[in-house]
Amino acid sequence: MTYTLRTLFFMFFALLLCAITASSDDESYARILTKFKSSLSNTNMLNNWIEPVENLCNGYKPIWTGLVCDNGTFTGIKLENMGLEGTVDVDSLADLPLLSLSLMNNNFSGTFPYNDLKKLGKLRSLYLANNRFNGDIPDDAFSGMKSMRKVVLGFNEHTGKIPMSLLGLPRLVNLQLQNNHIEGRIPDFWQQNLIVNFTHNKLEGPIPSTLSSQDASSFSGNINLCGKPLEPCKPKKSIPKIAFIIAAVVGVALAVIIIAFLICWRRERPLKYEKSIDNHHAEEATHKDTENYENNFEQGKLYFVRNDRERFELENLLRAPAEVLGSGGFGSSYKAELFSGQPLVVRRFQQMNNVGKEEFSEHMRRLGRLSHPNLLPLMAFYYGKEEKLLITDFVEYGSLASHLHGKRSPNQPGLDWATRLKIIKGVARGLAYLYKELPSLGLPHGHLKSSNVLLDSTFEPVLSDYALTPVINKEHAQRFMVAYKSPESTQSDLVTRKTDVWSLGILILELLTGRFPANYLKQGRGPNADLATWVNSVVREEWTGEVFDKDMNLGRHGEGQMLRLLKIGMCCCEWNVDRRWDLKEAIEKIEELKERDSDDDYSSYASEGEMYSSRAPTNDGFSFSNA
Known part of the structure; x- marks a missing residue:
């Protein structure tokens, strides 16, 4: 298509006029x-x-x-x-x-x-x-x-x-x-x-x-x-005139009785605010945690560290219905619902008072910038001199610990092998992200255990209570945090970036055996037998299915993969830190795992066993020599 010079001039003039306008x-x-x-x-x-x-x-x-x-x-x-x-x-x-x-x-x-x-x-x-x-x-x-x-x-x-x-x-x-x-x-x-x-x-x-x-x-x-879609409306019934007369008479009589009662009551009125002892103890037993949840926060302010969550005031949070989820070494947890009904979790900490407000706030903002499918995001925090609150989402399927060790109904199946493999892969990915994003922290997680691995509706794991070592009082951390149950902490009062790997190894063994690491229950860092010691006592005799949790629905199609994961867990639990795998090596091996064995897997187990035995844990004869 061709244009005359005059046409082009008018087109240019029109465009220029639009731009100026x-x-x-x-x-x-x-x-x-x-x-x-x-x-x-x-x-x-x-x-x-x-x-x-x-x-x-x-x-x-x-x-x-x-x-x-x-x-x-x-x-x-x-x-x-x-x-x-x-x-x-x-x-x-x-x-x-x-x-x-x-x-x-x-x-x-x-x-x-x-x-x-x-x-x-x-x-x-x-x-x-x-x-x-x-x-x-x-x-x-x-x-x-x-x-x-x-x-x-x-x-x-x-x-x-x-x-x-x-x-x-x-x-x-x-x-x-x-x-x-x-x-x-x-x-x-x-x-x-x-x-x-x-x-x-x-x-x-x-x-x-x-x-x-x-x-x-x-x-x-x-x-x-x-009315639809709710319950049908109930038809109103006509009330005979006599009913109003009876109601009026009864009302007058009740008023007389109440006035007489008040006169008598005022003559022998107890002290102001006095309560029945029985009522007091009953209320105290029922509401003690919820009352504690509301104390000392009225004048505070919530600080939000993410922009993708709805904002609310601390006052709204304290007024919301609260349910006590549990109480541990760090404090109590509450489930609260506000606004749209979206549930939140409020974690209450009392052992963070060695950190100033500016340092605490900066660390919380740093955690608020973390974003990964396998991390529970921090939403907001409250800073008080004696107490701190951390606000997160509520994860509906509870913790891995509750699924492994909690009471199940007769018809409720346990976690099968495929689900457990999915969980440990998600845990490893979340841990790898923490290591990448928090390179300056000696303990990027510090408290990795099954009760801090939460599961969503698809059994995708999310890690909680991570990266808190910089703000937790050290003496309290040494009593309760998982990292301080490690061999290097109990032997030489040291923790390293490989300490989280030891925690990952214990978690793997717990996942495979279904046995709870009893040494976690002991406060402090004294010598104690751990889950890895028990696993070694079983497997060094011979590799049998005795070590695996029967709820995994054991079958020949996946036994080799379970065996490989068990070996990975034990290499992560090596007492000698220098011989212990680093996180990168552990994650590479975890990512190679499959739900089912291939035809070539069985023939490779023997040669693979030699590779693992050269890197195996060595605590009182810890080895894979019989693998």
Whole structure:
């Protein structure tokens, strides 16, 4: 296709005019955004909002933090997880071409200016979740906003009723009002493909038939809601007039009795706050751990070390229902549920008071930057002079220790060989990641044991309680941490980066034998027999299936692979640190393992046994000479 010179000139002029117009618009938008920023506080993450600026967008990439761009055009504001506070000057945004506005996961409080929201006529999505906005949402807050598709207001403190103006949004597909204090009935929403979440409010009455196909979980936590998909509504029964008369008479009589009782009670009233001794002891036995969980934290602050988790205050955490998970050498663990019902685990430590706040905080931030499928991520922490809290996700299938040594129902199978192999490979990968990311730590884990290996619903392992040696009081660590049960610690008061390898070896033996390492229960570092000694006493007589846990469903198809893993475990448990495998060598051998033996495996066992015997543990005759 050919163009005349005149045509090309007009095309160039048109493009130039568009570019000049876009630049001019962005300069105007920048002034508006700067004014909007001035209404906010704690805006450290918006330090690059500096004028003048010719263009706010470079393709799909914003020049200023927190903006949304679409092919060079500024279309939205996305200020999430920034700790922002202050007021939200929606009125100042009226002249912006906003399609989306998100202020989720910040620290805003007070009332949101819903009355000005209608000025953002092109808005398609509004995200205000996980703040502390309160007050009623005006009934006409969304009037005329025909383009609105998503309204996400969950996890705030809104009161009042669901605004009727939401019924006037023909394109609405997502409405989230969960975890507020909204009351009254649910309007008859008519929009097709609408997904709602009204959980944990004060709604009542029948659910509209137009929402009956929603999941029941969308309405949970509203005790006075009924109708499909919840339980059917009970028909109201008419009460005869005589019943009201009887009720009134009974009420008067009860009032007289109560007044007489109070008069007598005041004559011989016990001391203020006095309780029955029996009641006191009963409450103390039931709630002691939960009360301890709430003590001494009222004035503190949570520090979040990850940006991919919902934010909440320490006060919200302390008010949440808590369940005691257990208590160990480092302190107690609690399961707490807040906001959306996502469970969290709160670990309480009292033996970290030799570390200053700055040093502790820096180490926690360092751990917060770690990310691996086989590590339990640290979410947040609390620092107090006497006590510290570490907040993590809850892992639903419990610990490896509970699966190996816990009580099972008669029909519940044990962990089979394939599952145990999957677990130990995941553990090794998580440990390798710690070694890579924490090269300056002498003990990248330090407390590797089966109760610190958690399992998700697919039996994928995640490591917990890792890299705490820099912040745990040393004398306490020497009493309780697994690393200080190692031979080098008990013999010469030393630990090295190979000490975690010894812990890995003990874990492998525990996984294969089903026997708990009893020496872990002893406090301190005195000499004691360990699991490796028992394994050696069995296998040096002859290699038999006696050493393997019968719950693995032993079979000839995998016996050779189990044997190889047993040898790896014993080479990791070598008492002589110089002869002990390093982590890289152990992981390479673990990764080579398979679920089933191949036809060539049996013929290779003898030659492989010679290789292992040259590297085998040597403690009182520890060897693989009979392998």
